[in-house]
Amino acid sequence: QRGRPRGRTSPGMTRLFVGAGRSAGVRPQDLVGAIAGETRLSGRDIGAIEIADRFSLVEVPEESADDVVRAMRGANVKGRRAQVRRERDQSR
Numbered sequence: 001q002r003g004r005p006r007g008r009t010s011p012g013m014t015r016l017f018v019g020a021g022r023s024a025g026v027r028p029q030d031l032v033g034a035i036a037g038e039t040r041l042s043g044r045d046i047g048a049i050e051i052a053d054r055f056s057l058v059e060v061p062e063e064s065a066d067d068v069v070r071a072m073r074g075a076n077v078k079g080r081r082a083q084v085r086r087e088r089d090q091s092r
Helices: 028-038 062-072
Strands: 013-018 049-051 056-061 084-086
Touching: 013 062, 028 049, 028 056, 028 062, 056 062, 062 084
Parallel strands: none
Antiparallel strands: 013 056, 013 084, 049 056
16 A cells, blocks of 8 residues: 555545455556556556555546546456446545
């Protein structure tokens, strides 16, 4: 886990839910690589990454969030197609 305490999103960032986690062998660099490879973002644009067993949470700049979700629809994370969407509960 990189960065911030659980549940706190950095200013100007939005958390995205990625439907792949530790049980799929996902590591932070896999998520950074997939997002950077499919979008114009670089690794340093991506914020805190939290990996749970079945899903991951990744911070991306607010203004890029919809582009990342769109770009990741057809992308693979660790050889699997993972659902990517804005995190539902942003208030934790």
